[in-house]
Amino acid sequence: MAAQSNLAWRHKKAAFFKNFCIGVTGFAVLILCLLIYQVSVLGLPWLDAQFLSSFPSRFPEKAGIKSALMGTLWLVSMTAAIAIPIGVLAAVYLEEYAKPTRLTEFININIANLAGVPSIVYGILGLAIFVRFFQLERSVLSGAMTMSLLILPVIIIASKESIRAVPGSLRQAAFAVGATRWQVIRAHVLPSALPGILTGVILAISRAIGETAPLIMIGALTYVAFVPEGPMDEFTALPIQIFNWTSRPQQEFHELASAGIVVLLLVLLMMNAVAVYIRYRGTRIK
Amino acid sequence: MRSVLNWSSKMNKYLAALLCVFALYGCSESVEQPPVGEGSELSGKVRLDGSSTVFPISEAVAEEFNAVAPRVRVTVGVSGTGGGFKKFVAGEIDINDASRIIKGSEQEKAAANGVEFIELPVAFDGLSLVVNLQNDWVDQLSIAELNAIWNPDSTVKTWADVRQGWPDEEIKLYGPGTDSGTFDYFTKVINGKEQASRADFTASEDDNVLVQGIAGDKYSLGYFGFAYYIENQDKLKVVPVDGGDGAVKPTLATINDGSYKPLSRPIFIYVNPASLDDPAVAAFVDFYLEQAAALSEEVGYVALPADVYQSGRQRVAERTTGTAYGEGASVSPLTGNDG
CATH class of the missing domain: 3.40.190.10 (Periplasmic binding protein-like II)
Known part of the structure; x- marks a missing residue:
């Protein structure tokens, strides 16, 4: 009898927990929807070809985000080109080659800690090293290298986790038929680990695209009426332009900021969609 | 062999991504505007x-x-x-x-x-002092009253503490954050020392936050740059300030001719x-x-x-260098407006 009522009580608890989880998820989604709704209502009327193809202006109806959008695309492409190879290869070394010495352990702990360092600190580092010491000035290259430092720990950690998850038997089977270590990594470990690596890359790039603090620190600019033509050119980026518009007194600029946020979200969504597609392809081929 | 092919197709994708970077480089070059107008030969x-x-x-x-x-x-x-x-x-x-x-x-x-x-x-x-639209008792504020409200040892808690007859309601203060040049200037003029201010006010580096706060709070008082008042005239009421020669409201004219002082x-x-x-x-x-x-x-x-x-x-x-307004002024000031 006691066992019976105990069972009912346990089922009740289980049902309660399930509903609680649904509620929490729903709440998070609701807040997100509210944000997107508000931003869309304010921003969409301003979002047109003119907005995308104009430079910033003191007249809201003439203002656009061309320089900020192109600056962000430049920044993110270069950051990805720098951070992904370094991050993935570092993870391969740490997982596949490095002996488990104290030094390796020390490096691993440090990488994990670096992932939690506030982004402004990377900005200060970028200012001192890239902008001042290497004399790269306030260029897209300085920005991309600073952003790369910021997202490297995330990429390395995600890549390491996903390389570690590749079954050891896979490696041993390849070794058994005479494959070299390089062949094993190239043909088996990396392709199997690709989905996990890409998840890390998506998270890292999404972080880079929305970051403002390190960019302001290294001196990314607010008013730029030209598109960067090379890695050494000065630049601005979407979050900076959005921040500037929200701090203006005129209501129209606040609406422009909303339109900028919509564009930022779309860019983010497109980049993630590409990564998700590659990941999907990767898992299907296996 | 199959997986090697896979790998090389992935390499291609990576190369394609790199190419995108260079494509950006290429397309940005083509948007260079043709030179027009006077001074266009300058670069x-x-x-x-x-x-x-x-x-x-x-x-x-x-x-x-x-x-x-x-x-x-x-x-x-x-x-x-x-x-x-x-x-x-x-x-x-x-x-x-x-x-x-x-x-x-x-x-x-x-x-x-x-x-x-x-x-x-x-x-x-012109730094503007603003109150809520429903505030019907404040007609003007003197520098002494502002000092009484904002000084670091202020005992002002309610509007009645500022002047007899004003409502016995708590005064809610709004102002720019301590990193702002506006805060430096206001504290220097009103309290005699930069950065000297009572600390229990709602501070924000974003003036729009101040506008919203004051517009939604009947017993509020705040200050910020003239531009933010002008843009929000329909939501806020500006307070004329008496700098010694009678109360003056900040307007384009009074700031320009120097009669709105000392807060311009x-x-x-x-x-x-x-x-x-x-x-x-x-x-x-x-x-x-x-x-x-x-x-x-x-x-x-x-x-x-x-x-x-x-x-x-x-x-x-x-090429006259040096400061006319600052410490160790080596050049005479440009205008008599601010002494």
């Missing part, structure tokens, strides 16, 4: 940084300058007055936007680096005279002084009297 870089208060004026000037000299790349950053001066004294920028005069310590650093500066006032900003302040650009050897920078500074009066009013500031811009041009022509 070069003009680098501005500094105060967010001055930014709207510099942005407007840069925008208009781009129309007459499209090949000159003007960039404006917003690092704050102090942040801008750090770059200016290191010779990293040509012009610093400043919402306050250069400090003695900044002058010393400039001298140590061999950097000189030409100080050019470009507009007036000049804002500046600081130009590195070494940069003026670059014709692009020289043309930009000249254009700035020519357009500042009209453009500053367009973005919510108040123009200076015309002769101030004239003497500014003269200082540029003669």
